[in-house]
Amino acid sequence: MANILVVDDELGIRDLLSEILNDEGHQIELAENAAQARAARLRARPDLVLLDIWMPDTDGVTLLKEWSSSGQLTMPVIMMSGHATIDTAVEATKIGALAFLEKPITLQKLLKAVEQGLTKTVVRKPVVFNAAVLSSDLTVEAIMTGGALPAPVDLGPQATQSFSLEKPLRDARDEFEKAYFEFHLAKEGGSMTRVAEKTGLERTHLYRKLKQLGVDLSRGKRGT
Numbered sequence: 001m002a003n004i005l006v007v008d009d010e011l012g013i014r015d016l017l018s019e020i021l022n023d024e025g026h027q028i029e030l031a032e033n034a035a036q037a038r039a040a041r042l043r044a045r046p047d048l049v050l051l052d053i054w055m056p057d058t059d060g061v062t063l064l065k066e067w068s069s070s071g072q073l074t075m076p077v078i079m080m081s082g083h084a085t086i087d088t089a090v091e092a093t094k095i096g097a098l099a100f101l102e103k104p105i106t107l108q109k110l111l112k113a114v115e116q117g118l119t120k121t122v123v124r125k126p127v128v129f130n131a132a133v134l135s136s137d138l139t140v141e142a143i144m145t146g147g148a149l150p151a152p153v154d155l156g157p158q159a160t161q162s163f164s165l166e167k168p169l170r171d172a173r174d175e176f177e178k179a180y181f182e183f184h185l186a187k188e189g190g191s192m193t194r195v196a197e198k199t200g201l202e203r204t205h206l207y208r209k210l211k212q213l214g215v216d217l218s219r220g221k222r223g224t
Helices: 011-023 034-044 060-069 086-095 107-118 140-145 169-187 192-199 203-213
Strands: 003-007 027-031 048-052 077-081 099-102
Touching (some): 003 034, 011 027, 011 107, 027 034, 034 060, 048 060, 048 107, 060 077, 060 086, 077 086, 077 107, 086 099, 099 107, 169 192, 192 203
Parallel strands (some): 003 027, 048 077, 077 099
């Protein structure tokens, strides 16, 4: 079977993942921080790495970036965290992470992610998000795995817009927010009240935000 490196500063997580993956017939290497992970990466040459994001010495995203820039990211890496943000997930994916597991990690998701990781070749490709499948309750795990996305809805030209991660953060965020609000305006038939409820914004704040982003409020019905 495979040689898997588990990197996590929590002893309980390391023991649990090691026990599960050992039962599946895999050989497990353990590391509790980035320094140990570097040594294990050189010594054991793992087929797959399960990498925690938040660690005391060097965080997982920084370690991932280090491996990528030095040509050592030759194996699939699955990120793990209970507190990651979508920005962190996007950054890790752009660097080369294959997938993401949110803690607490279920047995089913762990085994599925490991199985998929061991059957895939590491391929670098840009991350592109389609406005048609973005929703306000999309999880970090869904962003990185592409799973559990809502079915696309025909909402006009904005539904096919994609977002480049090569732009400055502020420009990319404004572009995403504009498409996000256009998506909800179209979905809710132009009702500002329903869009405010859906997005969790106070109506006056929402109106100012739409004007700031240059969203066209003259098209279609605008609810009260």
